[in-house]
Amino acid sequence: MSKSIKIGLFGFGVVGQGLYNVLKQTTSINATINKICVKDKSKSRNVDSNLITFDKNDILNNPDIDIIVELIDNADEAYEIVKTALKNKKSVVSANKKMIAEHLEEFYDLQKEHGVSLLYEGAACGSIPIIRNLEEYYDNDLLTSIETICNGTTNYILTKMSEEGLEYSEALAGAQKSGFAESNPRLDVMAFDPKYKIAILLAHAFGLFVHEKDVFNFGISNVSNFDFQYAAKNNASIKLIAGAYKKDNVVKAYVIPKFIVASNMFYNVKNEFNAVQLEAAFSDKQFFYGKGAGAFPTASAVLADISALHYQYKYEYKKHFSDTSISFSNDVVLNVYIRYKEKSQLEKLEFESIDEQHTINQTNYIIAKVKLKSLIKNDVNEWQDFFVAAF
Ligand SMILES: NC(=O)c1ccc[n+]([C@@H]2O[C@H](COP(=O)([O-])OP(=O)(O)OC[C@H]3O[C@@H](n4cnc5c(N)ncnc54)[C@H](OP(=O)(O)O)[C@@H]3O)[C@@H](O)[C@H]2O)c1
Structure with a gap:
């Protein structure tokens, strides 16, 4: 039998306790x-008190771990x-997508310099084994795109709006009550969380270290029943999709709500579930x-x-290393539906064309081809009464 691995665990919340129970x-x-190692000295813990410490050095400098x-x-x-663990030559497992997306290139260097490993399968799509698959299996295939529903909170809200006709605020409150949304849901509903995940996946799908700040994210906090009515008329639903697409050695990646038609596999990904769709030249x-x-699920990863x-x-x-000719770009024109309040909002954006313009019951929307760079420049994620979804 192989030697037992001695683990030093930071955090004993949802996932930390999940891991503790799974290991048992x-x-x-x-x-x-x-x-x-945990933080709050006043919390009671359902675990042998000898295991608990509040001093990170009890783990980081412990030769037995x-x-x-x-x-x-x-x-x-x-x-x-x-960072300290890697420098101390300890390999690390983490599920912290924000931290990894913000520092991936530095962690890559630290792993190389100190001959240790940082693994983070749980950081993208929880239990779905996508990172190691991208690393190992798709190495020699000609991967052309990766798309994912990777945020359970927003998928839960969108499902409730689509299927039960709830208003956004009702669906969010329901998600919070059922434990699917945080009390401060900003990272999820403004699509930062899926942006961190696609930034991580870019490194393993296409070998690109792209800082998460360079990836566009537009969330669902402004989505309305009007948008779902438009979707339904087109036999579609709305899903928050993080995607990366390669063409002619240029990769474009962004997170945006998309109209998903009933024949698309993502259509049936409902509530808190996640999914990933890969497309490659020979495997389709x-x-x-x-x-x-x-x-x-996260503990399993x-x-x-x-x-x-x-x-x-x-x-x-x-x-x-193998394909250094691939680059990242935000030079994209997106086919979109834009619902807006003020004409002045549209005037700030750059369009290749505005193909349709409608006002229904005092609600304005257009169908257009918009330059992604102009959405980024104007930080439209923060605009009020403005919603964009891609086809
Ligand atoms: N929850 C999920 O389903 C899920 C899914 C995928 C990835 N993740 C990621 O997994 C990580 C953990 O999430 P979670 O949901 O388990 O969080 P959580 O339930 O809020 O628990 C966080 C834990 O971290 C501890 N902690 C905070 N700061 C600390 C510090 N400086 N030193 C030591 N311990 C500290 C807290 O200590 P106290 O107990 O003393 O407060 C608590 O035990 C996050 O990065 C999250 O993004 C979570």
């Missing part, structure tokens, strides 16, 4: 948690922990579907990473 229930992996699993909810503090379309969040560290698995970021 599985015999497939020989690993034990040696220490758990083989690997570090970082599952805290603060990206800046997580960054310090992960492939579809992955599963749970993108939650204690056990973390567990798979811990297991991979058993055999010294590392992401090699092979595509980063």
Whole structure:
């Protein structure tokens, strides 16, 4: 039997406790948690008190600990922990998409410099094994696009609006009540969370380190029943899609609500579920579907990473070296529906064409070809009474 892996765990919230329970229930992996570092001294913990520490150095400088699993909810503090761990030559598993998307290139350098590994399958699409698949399986295939519904909160809200005719505020309140949305849902509903995930996936799909700040995100906080009525008339629903598309060695990536017709596989991805669709030259379309969040689904991805560290698995970021001719660009023209309040909003944007212009019951919308760069320049994610969705 292989040597037992001794884990130092940061965070004992939803995912940390999920991992603790999953490790107790599985015999497939020989690993034990040696220490758990948490923050709040006043909380009672349903775990042996000898395991708990409030001092990160009890894990970071502990020679008995083989690997570090970082599952805290603060990206800046997580960054310090992960950086120190890698410098101390400890391999790390994390599910912190914000932190990874913000520092991926630096982490890549640190892994190389210190000969250790940082794995983060749980950071993108929870239980769906997409990162290692992109790393290993699609290495020699001609991947042309990756699209994903990777935010359960927004998918839950959009499903309730589409199927039950709820207003946005009602659907959000329902999502919060059912535990699918945070009390401060900004990172989800403004589409920052899926932007972090597609930024991470870009490194493994196309070998590109793109800072998350350079990827456009437009969320669902302004979506209305009017937009769903328009979608229904076109036999479609609205889904928040994070996508990356390669053509002639240029990759374009953005997160935007999209009209998804009933024949599209994403149409039936409902509520909190996630999905990924890859398209490659010879294999054509492939579809992955599963749970993108939650204690056990996320812990299962973390567990798979811990297991991979058993055999010294590392992401090699092979595509980063093998095809250096690929570049990232926001030079895109999108086919869109735009609902707007003031004409002055449209005047700030750049269009290739405005193909239709309508006003129904005092609500204005256009069908147009808009330059993505003009949406980015105007920070339209922050505009009131403005909604854009792509076809
Ligand atoms: N929840 C999900 O379904 C899900 C899915 C995919 C990825 N993730 C990612 O997984 C990570 C954890 O999420 P979660 O939902 O488990 O969070 P959570 O339930 O809010 O728990 C966060 C934990 O982090 C601890 N913590 C915060 N700052 C700390 C610090 N400086 N040092 C030590 N411990 C600290 C907290 O300690 P106290 O207990 O003392 O407050 C708490 O135990 C996040 O990066 C999240 O984005 C979550």
